[in-house]
Amino acid sequence: MVKRYGCAGILLFAIGLFPLMAQDNTVAKEMAIKIADRIVASTVYEFKDVKTGKVYTSLDNVSLNPDMRVNSKYLNWHYTNGVTNMALMELGDKIQNRKYEDYVLKNMKFIFDKTNQSYFHRLYDKTFREGGWRAVPRLTWHMIYRNKRLDDNGPMGASLITLNQRHPDDAFQKYIETTNHHIMVSEPRLADGTIARLWPHENTIWADDAFMAVSFISRMGEVTGEKKYFDDAANQILNYTRYLWCPEKQIYYHCYHTDNKEHGVAHWSRANGWIFMATADLLARMPENHPMREDVIKNFQMQASGVARFRFQHVPHLAFPAFPVALSCQFVVRVYLDRKIFPGIYEFYQQGKFLPETGIVGFAQKFCAEASDQLGQGASGPRPFRHHRFRTGHAGKFPAFAYTGEPGCEFLVGDDAFAAPEGLLQNRMKFEGTQCFRS
Numbered sequence: 001m002v003k004r005y006g007c008a009g010i011l012l013f014a015i016g017l018f019p020l021m022a023q024d025n026t027v028a029k030e031m032a033i034k035i036a037d038r039i040v041a042s043t044v045y046e047f048k049d050v051k052t053g054k055v056y057t058s059l060d061n062v063s064l065n066p067d068m069r070v071n072s073k074y075l076n077w078h079y080t081n082g083v084t085n086m087a088l089m090e091l092g093d094k095i096q097n098r099k100y101e102d103y104v105l106k107n108m109k110f111i112f113d114k115t116n117q118s119y120f121h122r123l124y125d126k127t128f129r130e131g132g133w134r135a136v137p138r139l140t141w142h143m144i145y146r147n148k149r150l151d152d153n154g155p156m157g158a159s160l161i162t163l164n165q166r167h168p169d170d171a172f173q174k175y176i177e178t179t180n181h182h183i184m185v186s187e188p189r190l191a192d193g194t195i196a197r198l199w200p201h202e203n204t205i206w207a208d209d210a211f212m213a214v215s216f217i218s219r220m221g222e223v224t225g226e227k228k229y230f231d232d233a234a235n236q237i238l239n240y241t242r243y244l245w246c247p248e249k250q251i252y253y254h255c256y257h258t259d260n261k262e263h264g265v266a267h268w269s270r271a272n273g274w275i276f277m278a279t280a281d282l283l284a285r286m287p288e289n290h291p292m293r294e295d296v297i298k299n300f301q302m303q304a305s306g307v308a309r310f311r312f313q314h315v316p317h318l319a320f321p322a323f324p325v326a327l328s329c330q331f332v333v334r335v336y337l338d339r340k341i342f343p344g345i346y347e348f349y350q351q352g353k354f355l356p357e358t359g360i361v362g363f364a365q366k367f368c369a370e371a372s373d374q375l376g377q378g379a380s381g382p383r384p385f386r387h388h389r390f391r392t393g394h395a396g397k398f399p400a401f402a403y404t405g406e407p408g409c410e411f412l413v414g415d416d417a418f419a420a421p422e423g424l425l426q427n428r429m430k431f432e433g434t435q436c437f438r439s
Contacts, residue, residue, distance in 0.1 A: 032091055039084065040103050043072045045110050047140075059119040066127060068119075070140045075107055077141045079212060082155025086215070089162055105167050108160065111141065112171040121145055144175075149197070150187065153179040154212035161219040183216055184232070190258065193232070194239040201257040205243045207271035210236060214278040222285040233282045234292035240275060241299055250306030276303060 047056045051067040062068075074081060085104045092100035110116065124145040127135050136142045143152040157179035164172040188196045188203065195213050196203040214233045221229030244252040246267065254271040255264040279300045286293050 036088055036091055036100055039074055043074045046071045059115055064123045064126060075110060077143045077156060079151050079155040082159045085159035104163055108163060147182060150209050150212035153182060154216050158215040158219050161223055165223055180220060183213055192239060193235055195236060201259050203258040205256040207244055207252055207254050208274045210240050210278040211274040215281050218282045218285045230286050230290050234296050237279050237282060237296055237299060250309055
């Protein structure tokens with residue numbers, strides 16, 4: 001997940017620097033273009049039998065095969081690629097170059113090609129009949145056909161709305177309409193209209209879903225002009241604050257379980273980033289005269305103020321010690337906080353080290369040393385740094401990092417560590433509060 005998410009997040013980060021750092025506009029522009037060009041150049045429009053290694057340029061007359069995969073990660077149907085698509089089109093708009101929009105269009109045309117769709121839809125139906133829900137996630141484009149979760153259709157559908165405005169296509173429109181019905185009618189909601197999910201508890205409020213839903217809903221409002229979409233999107237932001245806001249720390253919790261009325265074990269930096277991005281996405285499209293706009297802006301300012309309180313000198317007391325790591329690529333695209341708040345991010349960006357793995361490890365080393373110094377321990381030298389890469393217990397997913405900040409405990413840094421069910425990790429570490437203890 002770190003690597004998959006990284007390109008989309010870093011690209012958004014670079015694009016966001018354009019208007020925010022005028023003196024380095026050229027550097028930011030070059031950084032964004034370099035990332036985007038690498039994505040474009042590395043995409044191949046073919047399929048691969050992952051068992052035999054045989055590559056196919058066409059699926060005409062090819063037997064259904066559960067080992068058949070699309071041979072480029074940027075052609076997978078996944079929310080990370082929805083974020084990437086939106087970032088690429090925004091980049092093209094900013095630099096007035098249609099090549100990135102054309103790239104997104106080429107990808108979508110490939111995915112919605114009738115032969116390709118027929119093959120994988122038939123494979124999905126066959127696999128589902130024989131093995132049920134648990135059998136289909138291994139298949140290419142299974143999220144298109146499952147279409148039951150916001151991760152399946154939210155950001156990908158949102159990017160398709162923008163693309164379809166510029167390049168109308170019947171297949172695109174049909175998918176948009178199906179997604180619209182799912183989000184506005186079928187998606188689980190609480191009695192007050194707040195979008196919820198059925199996992200890990202029934203009717204759980206999950207911060208990620210703010211962006212997964214609002215990115216689509218706000219664009220539906222933009223393309224249709226219907227007030228109901230902006231009303232719904234604004235209510236999601238304000239209701240998520242009602243359920244997830246932590247007044248003591250002035251940041252959001254990752255989740256809230258309505259059945260037992262408990263918050264999840266951590267705040268999780270990227271969860272806060274998702275809500276930031278959802279709010280920014282909405283405000284970028286919401287009419288100036290919308291009656292709820294001012295409330296959304298105040299909510300946005302409240303979150304910015306809360307995040308700004310977490311400076312490096314307070315790192316040892318954070319609920320998530322490396323708060324800037326996940327958020328830096330995510331919300332800086334819309335909100336530029338003074339460099340003094342997050343020292344080190346800009347330096348790593350300048351050095352070209354802002355990459356998913358090296359950036360996290362190197363950045364953690366830097367702030368660990370700075371935090372030690374600010375605590376008055378500089379004379380004896382910074383604490384020794386050790387990082388550990390691990391995977392959580394949830395289906396073998398969610399790579400993350402940890403570093404030792406205090407004797408006897410390890411703090412988590414990076415990706416989806418806090419999503420681990422019951423805080424149990426595959427490397428026999430147990431998550432409690434802000435610490436991991438080996439069991």
